[in-house]
Amino acid sequence: MKYIAVTLILLFSSLFSTQAQDNIDEGKALFKSRCASCHAIDKRVIGPALKDVDKRHEEKWIIDFIHSSQTVINSGDEAAIKLFEQYNQTIMPDHKDLSEKQINNIVAYIKNESTKEPAKADQGYVPEYAQPYKDKTSIIDRIVYLNFEEVQKPLKFSDTTSWVIIATIIVMLMTLFYVMTYLRYILDISASSKKKNKEHLLEESDQIIVKDK
Numbered sequence: 001m002k003y004i005a006v007t008l009i010l011l012f013s014s015l016f017s018t019q020a021q022d023n024i025d026e027g028k029a030l031f032k033s034r035c036a037s038c039h040a041i042d043k044r045v046i047g048p049a050l051k052d053v054d055k056r057h058e059e060k061w062i063i064d065f066i067h068s069s070q071t072v073i074n075s076g077d078e079a080a081i082k083l084f085e086q087y088n089q090t091i092m093p094d095h096k097d098l099s100e101k102q103i104n105n106i107v108a109y110i111k112n113e114s115t116k117e118p119a120k121a122d123q124g125y126v127p128e129y130a131q132p133y134k135d136k137t138s139i140i141d142r143i144v145y146l147n148f149e150e151v152q153k154p155l156k157f158s159d160t161t162s163w164v165i166i167a168t169i170i171v172m173l174m175t176l177f178y179v180m181t182y183l184r185y186i187l188d189i190s191a192s193s194k195k196k197n198k199e200h201l202l203e204e205s206d207q208i209i210v211k212d213k
Helices: 002-035 059-067 069-074 078-086 100-114 139-144 160-212
Strands: none
Touching: 002 100, 059 069, 059 100, 069 078
């Protein structure tokens, strides 16, 4: 009897493990086809990183949000509104055709991936949505900065002082270019004049030699 019980336990454990793996595999396939264009597990893409999403939100909230994020947002849900504002009010597509079981399988895949160590990035690699201009405040940085999470405000049209400085720099560069071009022109004329004088002296010298003969 004892051996039968052990055998049954092992059988059910094997079946449960197989079922769980099937759920994860299906969740992976759904994640790749439905979610991967906007989400990753451990880094921000268009939407937030989904690592440990099951620890941040309840199962019903996740299902409702995936079915129709705007419905949850319009209901006044604070967490949904905060996400919507944080990610520049980017509207997440509805996935009303997904069943609760399919969504749970996606979450199972995310939970499984969340336990894994993220791959080490190559030295010097800048991941998506990293902030290479953070803590830089020069005018050039402010012009090219994309204002991720409003860490550094971009240059505004109303910032007269900065625009005057930029215009002054442009004028100075154009003036320097003009001066260098003009100097080059003067040097070319001077070289040409010296060449002509040299040729003239040689002609006079030849004429004097001819006269002497």
